[in-house]
Amino acid sequence: MANCPLSIVHFQQRLPLVFDEQPTAFYNQSDFLRDEQEMELILIVIIGVLVLGVLGLLVWLIRSHTDSISKLTGQQSAIGIIQQQLDSLRTAQDTTRDVLNKTLLDSQANLNRNLQSSIDTLTRLNTQIGQVQNAAAQMQKVGDEVKRLQDILSSPKLRGQMGEWSLENLLAQILPKDSYRLQYAFRDNKIVDALIQLVNFSVPIDAKFPLPGFEKVVKAETEEEKTKLRRQFIKDVHSHIDKISGDYIRPAEGTLDFAIMYIPAENVYYETIVKYAGETQDILQYCFEKKVIPVSPNLLYAYLMTVAMGLHGLQIEKQAAEIRQNLGKLNASFADFGGTWEILGKHLRNAYTQYDEGQKKLDRFGMQLDQIQERTEEQK
Secondary structure (H helix, E strand, O other): OOOHHHHHHHHHHHHHHHHOOOOOOOOOHHHHHHHHHHHHHHHHHHHHHHHHHHHHHHHHHHHHHHHHHHHHHHHHHHHHHHHHHHHHHHHHHHHHHHHHHHHHHHHHHHHHHHHHHHHHHHHHHHHHHHHHHHHHHHHHHHHHHHHHHHHHHOOHHHHHHHHHHHHHHHHHHHOOHHHEEEEEEOOOOOEEEEEEEOOOOEEEEEEOOOHHHHHHHHOOOOHHHHHHHHHHHHHHHHHHHHHHHHHHOOHHHOEOOOEEEEOOOHHHHHHHHOOOOOOOOOHHHHHHHOOEEEEOHHHHHHHHHHHHHHHHHHHHHHHHHHHHHHHHHHHHHHHHHHHHHHHHHHHHHHHHHHHHHHHHHHHHHHHHHHHHHHHHHHHO
16 A cells, blocks of 8 residues: 555656657557556565565564563563672671671760769769868868977977977887886986986986077078078087086986987987088087987987887896796795605505505404304304
């Protein structure tokens, strides 16, 4: 049908060749047959082209379908791979979620521990702050007490009383009560702070506290001023040494030929015995010349411990003498007991002999009675 318009047009184009001519013209029949053959050939060609087109279309459709099937298969494979990847991704996601959950839990636990540790630290810090505040308050209290002590020590009489109190405490801590006397008066009524009494002799101890001169030396701002105040300090110490040497060393009243000067502060004691460069006066050497021994609280403690050990040795010796005396008495009593025991043994031996003889006589008497009884039975 698609070829019909073409045939009609062609036929119409050929008609003038037959009918447009004059009626007398001759109709060419062979040309008509040839045209008809050409038309058939054209139709065949057209039909062949259409068949080829249809076949080509079929081939294209088949190839397209095959390609679609191949693509679909590839897509299915890709979908399978994607599904596997999705499964792997889902598994990895689950694993990651578990790891994240565990990490989150661990982090939360660590955070809780750190928070608890921080709370404990803050608690300890608050406690320490409270302790520091208490310590600061105590330091303030100590500072106030030190200020009060400085005010007290500004009085010479109170300084002397404090030195005597310190000496009394050391003696009471170390020595027996009956081995020392406080405020001991000699025959001329001169009073020493303490007198250590041993068996055959005694040792006088007097407390001296040259604090004002020491404070002036410490507070000196220039070397010249310090040297001047140092000379005055040495002069004051010399006066104390002379007083102790002249008043308290009394061998005629049972003291040893030396005395002890007790200085109740270590720093003042050091300033007393030290000799600086350029000084011509040596306080320690002067003390030895006057037979006065300066001691600090630590040195006096060591000296009193030595005295206490000596007293302990004397006490052991005294107890040993008492033990020997008691052993002598016990030996005499044992000898008396031995004599009495010997006499008792003799009496016991005599009594045993008498007992043995009486037993023999009793046995013989019993035998005689038996014989008499037998004879009496025979006579019956």
